[in-house]
Amino acid sequence: MSLAFLPGALEQGLLWGPMVLGVYLTFRVLDFPDLTVDSCFTLGAATTARLILLDYNPLVATLIALVIGALAGLITGLLHTKLKIAPLLAGILTMIGLYSINLRVMGAANLSLLRIDTLITWIEDTGIGDELATVALGLVICLFILAFVYFFLQTELGLAVRATGDNEQMIRSLGINTNTTKVIGLALGNALCALSGALVAQYQSYADIGMGIGMIIVGLASVIIGETLIGSRGLLQALIAATVGSVIYRVIIAAVLQMGLPSTDLKILTALIVTLALAFPIMRGRFTGISSFTKRGEGRAEHQ
Amino acid sequence: MLNINDVTKVFNRGNINEKVALNSLSLHLAPGDVVAVIGSNGAGKSTLLNIAAGVFPIDKGEIILEEMPVQKDAEHIRAAYIGRVFQDPALGTAASMTIEENLILALKRGQKLRLWPGTGKERRELFRRRLEPLGLGLENRLATKVGLLSGGQRQALTVIMATIVPPKLLLLDEHTAALDPKTGKAVLELSEQIIAEEQLTTLMVTHNMEQALRVGNRTIMMHEGRIILDINGEERKDMQVSDLLQMFERASGKSLVNDRMLLSS
Ligand SMILES: Nc1ncnc2c1ncn2[C@@H]1O[C@H](COP(=O)(O)OP(=O)(O)O)[C@@H](O)[C@H]1O
Ligand SMILES: [Mg+2]
Numbered sequence: 001m002s003l004a005f006l007p008g009a010l011e012q013g014l015l016w017g018p019m020v021l022g023v024y025l026t027f028r029v030l031d032f033p034d035l036t037v038d039s040c041f042t043l044g045a046a047t048t049a050r051l052i053l054l055d056y057n058p059l060v061a062t063l064i065a066l067v068i069g070a071l072a073g074l075i076t077g078l079l080h081t082k083l084k085i086a087p088l089l090a091g092i093l094t095m096i097g098l099y100s101i102n103l104r105v106m107g108a109a110n111l112s113l114l115r116i117d118t119l120i121t122w123i124e125d126t127g128i129g130d131e132l133a134t135v136a137l138g139l140v141i142c143l144f145i146l147a148f149v150y151f152f153l154q155t156e157l158g159l160a161v162r163a164t165g166d167n168e169q170m171i172r173s174l175g176i177n178t179n180t181t182k183v184i185g186l187a188l189g190n191a192l193c194a195l196s197g198a199l200v201a202q203y204q205s206y207a208d209i210g211m212g213i214g215m216i217i218v219g220l221a222s223v224i225i226g227e228t229l230i231g232s233r234g235l236l237q238a239l240i241a242a243t244v245g246s247v248i249y250r251v252i253i254a255a256v257l258q259m260g261l262p263s264t265d266l267k268i269l270t271a272l273i274v275t276l277a278l279a280f281p282i283m284r285g286r287f288t289g290i291s292s293f294t295k296r297g298e299g300r301a302e303h304q
Numbered sequence: 305m306l307n308i309n310d311v312t313k314v315f316n317r318g319n320i321n322e323k324v325a326l327n328s329l330s331l332h333l334a335p336g337d338v339v340a341v342i343g344s345n346g347a348g349k350s351t352l353l354n355i356a357a358g359v360f361p362i363d364k365g366e367i368i369l370e371e372m373p374v375q376k377d378a379e380h381i382r383a384a385y386i387g388r389v390f391q392d393p394a395l396g397t398a399a400s401m402t403i404e405e406n407l408i409l410a411l412k413r414g415q416k417l418r419l420w421p422g423t424g425k426e427r428r429e430l431f432r433r434r435l436e437p438l439g440l441g442l443e444n445r446l447a448t449k450v451g452l453l454s455g456g457q458r459q460a461l462t463v464i465m466a467t468i469v470p471p472k473l474l475l476l477d478e479h480t481a482a483l484d485p486k487t488g489k490a491v492l493e494l495s496e497q498i499i500a501e502e503q504l505t506t507l508m509v510t511h512n513m514e515q516a517l518r519v520g521n522r523t524i525m526m527h528e529g530r531i532i533l534d535i536n537g538e539e540r541k542d543m544q545v546s547d548l549l550q551m552f553e554r555a556s557g558k559s560l561v562n563d564r565m566l567l568s569s
Contacts (some may be wrong), residue, residue: 156417159405166398169390173357174465175383175414 005254007131013247014138015199016218018145018248020226021239022192023219025149025257026073030185031165035091037219039098039211040190044197046102049111049207058119062198069194070187072098077183102209110208116198118202134203141199145192145241153235154190161185178213179205193219221270222246224277249273305355306333306473307504311365313348313355313529317433325351327529328365331367333473338499338506338520342513342548344558349509349525356507358382368473384414387466387504389479389495396462399451403442403461406450407431410465434464438494456487460494467498474487474499476508492519523548527556 025035027086044065051061072094079090083141103109118164152158156263163171164181193215227244231241232238257263313326313564325348340351345491355362358379367375370537374382390396397406408422411430423535430448435443438460447567450458453533466474476495480488499506510516516523521538525533535543552558 150423152419154410154421154423155419156422157419159401159409159422160417162401163398164407164411166400169394169395170398171409172380173388173396174385174409174412175380176409176417177378177380258548269315 003259005233005258006251007135008053009250009254010204010247011131011134012137014135014142014243015203016196016222016250017138017142017243017246018192018199019196020072020219020222020242021145021214022189023216024223024239024242025192027220029153029162029165029221030182030189031088032080032182034076034186034189035088035216036071036072036094036186036190037091037096037216038212038214039095039102040072040193040201041197041200042102042207042209043072043098043105043212044194045201045211046105046111046197046209047194048198049113049201050107052116052202053111053115055227058117058122062119062195062202063137065198066191066195068124069197070191072194073186073190074183075186076190077179077186080186081182083177099209100264105304106207106209110206113202113205113207116205118205119199120202120283121190124129142243145195146243149188149192150236150239155179157184166278202207204278208255217267217270217274217276218249221273221277225249225252228280230279236295239292253273305335305370306331307366307368308332308356309366309368311355311367312363313351313360314363317363317532319521321541324529326355326362329530330365331524331531333505333507334505334506337522338504339508339522339524340516340520341507341524341526343509343526349470349526349528350477351529352526353388353477353507353509355473356473357388375492385472386475387413387469387473388472388475389462389466389477391478391481392481393455393458393462396465397450397458400449400450403435404428404431404446406461406465407434407468408445410468413469413471430468434468435461438464447541452485455513455551456483456491459483459487463491463495463498467502467504470502470504472505473505474504474508476506478509478511481511513548517545517548519545524556525552527552527558532556 019037023037026032047065047068048061051064052058071215076090076094079085079093080087085093096182102136119137120134122135124130153162159187160171160176161181161184164176164178164185168178171181197212200211222245224245225240225248226243228238228242229248230239230241230244244255253266308329311329312324312327314322315323315325329352337482341352344348356367358377358381360373362375365375366373369385404423408427411427431446432443440457440460442457442461450461453461463479471477479495480492483491492515494532497538500506506520508519510519517540522534522536525532533551
């Protein structure tokens with residue numbers, strides 16, 4: 001098998017990396033299954049593409065996409081906290097609503113950025129070579145985001161966001177308004193997701209209304225792959241695992257494509273990866289079921 | 305200090321599962337009162353603590369904490385004045401976070417959080433100083449995830465967290481019931497010591513009758529959402545567990561035999 005796909009997979013893994021960190025934030029840290037991610041990724045791509053076509057500076061366009069993404073997360077957060085809509089449904093409502101918004105933002109089902117200046121062409125123009133350009137950009141952005149998220153999650157506010165996902169009753173009894181921490185977590189997660197969309201649109205030179213479909217599963221698959229292969233003992237380790245997981249996911253996808261899988265089958269493959277990864281603890285429990293049963297029995301005896 | 309006036313709390317109102325958990329209940333605590341709360345299962349003990357903390361809104365009555373009516377304040381607002389320890393050791397701490405991170409959040413109870421790391425040499429020293437007397441070695445494990453601690457260690461940590469900023473009101477809900485007897489005793493002693501040092505006004509639910517008479521200065525007994533006995537002063541000093549059981553039978557018209565209260569010593 002030729003390994004020519006590796007550089008491409010690395011580029012993609014890095015550009016989709018912020019999205020994976022965003023999914024890590026909402027799903028893992030906040031324990032909120034946020035489906036906004038799908039449309040939010042497209043929202044980031046659509047916003048950036050449209051702004052760049054309107055002659056905005058690509059960097060400004062990317063940053064605006066990030067802010068708009070945060071607003072999408074904010075909406076899901078408010079639907080959940082103010083209107084008491086269940087997390088899954090709140091995310092779906094925003095996701096569906098954003099579909100129309102995305103079409104309006106683009107004014108069409110897709111926008112092409114061919115032969116237009118983007119962040120990627122800027123860096124290519126510095127002369128470091130086309131392939132290196134994307135990797136360098138992706139790497140710098142991923143490291144920056146990773147450092148930022150790592151820092152944030154250790155601030156007092158970040159601790160409160162983590163505690164909200166861990167033990168809501170406890171953190172409320174310590175005086176934290178968990179509505180606020182949830183909204184903050186969702187806004188941040190979706191900002192990162194839109195940032196990925198913005199980068200990918202510039203990388204592919206187009207934005208498309210369907211490009212975010214299944215993004216939540218891609219994000220989850222990446223997070224789980226990273227956790228399995230790298231581990232998640234400490235916070236930093238977990239964040240690095242998510243980013244590396246994003247790259248490994250792309251390597252896996254590129255490899256199976258090269259082995260002849262039609263690209264239309266990618267989504268079911270991703271769904272299978274996630275299913276397997278989610279089922280893994282239960283399957284393992286089957287094998288060690290007997291010992292864990294006796295352990296639980298002992299625990300009960302102790303209480304009496 | 306704490307005035308609960310004529311409070312009624314009904315769960316599932318108008319539904320087949322309607323349950324009057326607190327029935328026109330009034331309770332007044334003087335500053336420094338340490339009150340043991342007993343009563344059979346479902347008597348409304350936890351609900352009493354929960355309405356004081358603002359977990360549920362009340363249907364009727366008022367709750368006044370140091371002259372301020374607080375019944376309209378949300379739980380996270382009231383938390384500025386209230387420290388809590390739950391029965392389940394898992395409920396009082398965040399398992400995926402370190403001992404230090406849990407303590408930082410406890411230290412900031414009721415204050416604005418900064419967008420800046422909460423760690424620092426001074427805080428770390430304070431945490432070590434507070435953990436050392438536990439004799440559990442936790443002072444050397446600040447970076448350990450709480451999920452790796454035993455139930456007793458977690459509960460001891462929760463007691464420290466609830467009191468690291470002395471609350472105006474401390475609520476303990478059967479906080480030693482899930483621990484083995486030896487650990488439970490240690491956690492109770494720790495709680496008593498802190499309560500005495502900080503002179504904390506305390507409501508402590510227990511199912512242990514002996515504790516209910518020994519700990520604190522006052523014992524109240526609940527039954528069907530009401531307080532049916534309120535014992536303090538000289539009367540309480542000479543009281544035996546058997547007297548308490550007889551008083552319960554007389555006041556409620558029911559026997560506590562077979563209830564788990566008798567089984568635990
Ligand atoms: N959140 C709730 N929803 C519905 N019913 C509740 C709730 N909390 C308590 N109850 C009911 O209120 C009554 C009193 O419960 P509780 O205060 O927990 O009793 P205790 O702590 O004295 O055992 C019980 O009948 C219980 O089923
Ligand atoms: Mg109870």
